[in-house]
Amino acid sequence: MRVQIDGLNHTFQQRPPLRALDDIALDVESGEFVAMIGPSGCGKSTLLRLVAGLATPTQGMISLDDQPPQQIASEKRIAWMSQQVALLPWRTVRTNIALAQQINPQPKRRSRTVDDLLDLVGLREFEDAYPFTLSGGMQQRVALARTLALGADLWLMDEPFAALDQLTRDQLVVEVLEYWRKLHPTVLWVTHQIQEAVLLANRVLVMTPRPAHIYADVPVDLPYPRDDTSRDFQALVRQLRETIAAGMQFHHDAQNHIQNDGQIR
Numbered sequence: 001m002r003v004q005i006d007g008l009n010h011t012f013q014q015r016p017p018l019r020a021l022d023d024i025a026l027d028v029e030s031g032e033f034v035a036m037i038g039p040s041g042c043g044k045s046t047l048l049r050l051v052a053g054l055a056t057p058t059q060g061m062i063s064l065d066d067q068p069p070q071q072i073a074s075e076k077r078i079a080w081m082s083q084q085v086a087l088l089p090w091r092t093v094r095t096n097i098a099l100a101q102q103i104n105p106q107p108k109r110r111s112r113t114v115d116d117l118l119d120l121v122g123l124r125e126f127e128d129a130y131p132f133t134l135s136g137g138m139q140q141r142v143a144l145a146r147t148l149a150l151g152a153d154l155w156l157m158d159e160p161f162a163a164l165d166q167l168t169r170d171q172l173v174v175e176v177l178e179y180w181r182k183l184h185p186t187v188l189w190v191t192h193q194i195q196e197a198v199l200l201a202n203r204v205l206v207m208t209p210r211p212a213h214i215y216a217d218v219p220v221d222l223p224y225p226r227d228d229t230s231r232d233f234q235a236l237v238r239q240l241r242e243t244i245a246a247g248m249q250f251h252h253d254a255q256n257h258i259q260n261d262g263q264i265r
């Protein structure tokens, strides 16, 4: 699914008003994997929420395959995953995953059977368990299986693995990549981990502190699967670290200009 964003600004209308997004422009081709990195509280989740059609932007345009986000959301073509898992407590692991498949009105977009998904996320043994009896990492695995079960062609991933241990995280990153390469959904993936972004994405967007603006759009041209010990990989990680620092400095300087002469340059 193609994602086009232009002139997007968003301000929360409170006292005083809070500007979360500043002139975001973005064109994501169908099947691209785009990572977003930015400081805490800069506006990344807000951007994903707007793309998901969960809120209406103050200004600007978002279109998904030339349709408004609300239309695409109503067709169940968007999968959303965040740190907070929202499993149905009265359903077992199996029936939580199965529900996602039932929701999808177009079976041809379904990826795999529930059994395959249970195996994939390593929860076959726990298929009859209820969410409250699972660890945080296991709950997150169920949420991932549910995301995959939906067969959506746009995945909005808001730090989905932030609460997991590194080992589980590494395993799931491999699984996500396998799925992405097979099914080619468009992915917007928020992370605080530079390594994770370089392992996964075709492009990394570096955001400024709030209000979030895209400071840099860095292509990642390394072949998959990526070797995080390679020299090219390490060089990109370093380049991104420097770009993030430059984005912070740019923002800081811009804020000083505003404070010094009262106008935005």
Ligand SMILES: Nc1ncnc2c1ncn2[C@@H]1O[C@H](COP(=O)(O)OP(=O)(O)OP(=O)(O)O)[C@@H](O)[C@H]1O
Pocket: 012, 014, 018, 020, 038, 039, 040, 041, 042, 043, 044, 045, 046, 047, 210
């Ligand atoms: N519904 C809301 N009403 C008012 N302010 C909000 C609302 N949602 C978010 N904000 C504010 O907008 C700013 C951006 O929040 P957002 O959650 O988008 O940041 P983020 O980049 O995703 O942060 P993190 O990396 O910590 O998850 C924050 O200052 C937050 O307090």
